[in-house]
Amino acid sequence: MSSPELVLQVLRAEMRAAGVTYRQLAQRIGMSESSIKRLFGQRDMALSRLAQICHAVGVSMEDVLRQSADLTPRADTLTLAQERSLVADPKLLLVANCCLGHWSFEQIVETYDLSDAECVRRLVKLDRLALIELKPLNRYRLRVTQNFRWRPDGPVQQFFREHIVEDYFGGRFDGEGETLLCVPARLTEASAREFVQKLQQLGAELARLHQDDRRAQPPLRDGFTLLLGFRSWELAAFTALRRPAA
Known part of the structure; x- marks a missing residue:
């Protein structure tokens, strides 16, 4: 409809x-x-x-x-074809990532080496891919839910693994406003689902702060990225030290 x-x-x-x-x-x-x-x-x-x-x-x-x-019906994921289209054009993937972070058109062209025309072309393509609904004056509305995530082992996740994860975690995480946490826990499925909801709320809060700070002068703003991962996992070296099951 x-x-x-x-x-x-x-x-x-x-x-x-x-x-x-x-x-x-x-x-x-x-x-x-x-x-x-x-x-x-x-x-x-x-x-x-x-x-x-x-x-x-x-x-x-x-x-x-x-x-x-x-x-309005919204999707939690994109199709494989849609994700392949994003990965095939790094600038399109960049603009898509900005849209998911609720960046305005002005913020995108101010931050990245994209002309107005280049950015508009990507927004039009994202509209055709059903990620956003493009509106007048280069405004847009997301056509995905707050629970949106990239497909597990899909083209975008594979791109992130190959080009982002190593580069991101290669940093020291000791700068002002930076932190790196690795917190192990044993949880029930219900508690794990509750925690995932809190992580999604955290992502929404980051997007809100980004919007609140958009009027600050460029020298007062720096680029921060939140990379979240939460799954059932244990380092293989630690698993090898577990006691045998009774």
Whole structure:
């Protein structure tokens, strides 16, 4: 279902909740009942008309749009073909990574050696790949869930292993605001799921701080990267020292 259809679906639900019929709505905005039915049957509506109907029903247009956005289907992962397209173009993967971190268009071109046109072309391609929904003025909305992750052993994860992990963990992690933790624990599956949710919240908090700091002068900002991994694992050398099972 497309976004305009979802908006009309929410609007119909609001009308039912308010007890407003097509006939009553037509009287309130000076149209015929048949015209109202045609308007809803077209599965699209001008914003000015949507605002007029929302006012007549007694609901805010912002609330209707928010509800329809919440209903928009979003994916937890991309397909193999979509990930291969990202890996085939390093600049596209870069812009995708920035979008997942909620970077604005201006922040991307300010930070990286990308022209406005190059960045726009990548945003258009990400829209076609269904990672984002591109909006006017180079704004966008993510079309993936907060639980989005790259495919296990997929093209992007393989790219990260080959080009990122060794380089990332080769650092000393002793700079201001840096840390490296390796914390072993024995958990139930329920506790592990709870911890994963907290890690996802941590990622969202980093994105919020990034947005809050976007107005700070460039010399006051530095590039930080959070690389999270959490799985059932033990270093092989430690496993070899385990006691034999009873």
